[in-house]
Amino acid sequence: MTTKNPWDMSQYMQGFDPEQMARMFNPQSMFAMFQPPKAELFDMESIIKANQRNFEAMSEANKAAAEAYKDMLDKQMEIFGKLTLAARQQYEWAEDTAGPDTLTAKTRSMSDAVEEALRLMRRMAEATREANEQAFTQVRGQVDEAVENLEKAAKAAPKATPKDPAK
Structure with a gap:
């Protein structure tokens, strides 16, 4: 009866293929296993071309809005x-015709004029903000x-089946 030497590694190494092991531990192959399957991406250029007139209309509307703000x-x-x-x-x-008391009253008058101008300017800005909010509210539903x-x-579209990464 022959007994096998437990320290003889040649028996175990017969199943070891160095080339196969090298392929298995190739970093590119290893990382490829962890990559999600690549879906076919949509063609953004054709989408932009198909909607060119919409992009131009949006650009013109933004230009008109900017001009309205400048106005x-x-x-x-x-x-x-x-x-x-x-x-x-x-x-x-x-300053040319009156004394110090009149000058003080006129200074107060100047301050009142600036205050009134700023109040009117603020009202104009608030009216513009309210108009913008109303416009956004109208479009929000759309x-x-x-x-x-x-x-x-998206829910009705057929589901894509993932590719087997082992292939």
Whole structure:
């Protein structure tokens, strides 16, 4: 009867293939096993081309909105300029023709004119903000509806089957 030598590794090494082990421990192969399967991505360029007129319309609408804000700022500065000019003219007249008491009253008048100009400018800005909020509220329902439609379409789309990473 022959007994096997428990220290003889040649018996165990017969099943060991160095090339197969090298392939198994290749870093690229190992990392590939952990990568999620790549889905086919949509063609963003064709989406942009298909919606070119919508992008242009949005750009024009944003340009018009920017011009409207610039116009509002110009009008605010016009209000400020008119009121402070009138107050400055009164102040200059008082400085040339009146004494210190009148000058103090005119200084108070100038302060009141600036305060009134700023109040009117603030009202104009608040009216613009309210108009923007109303516009957004009107569009919000449409945005919510579009999101719901996208979610429904995504649920109705056929499910992709993941590829077997071992292949």
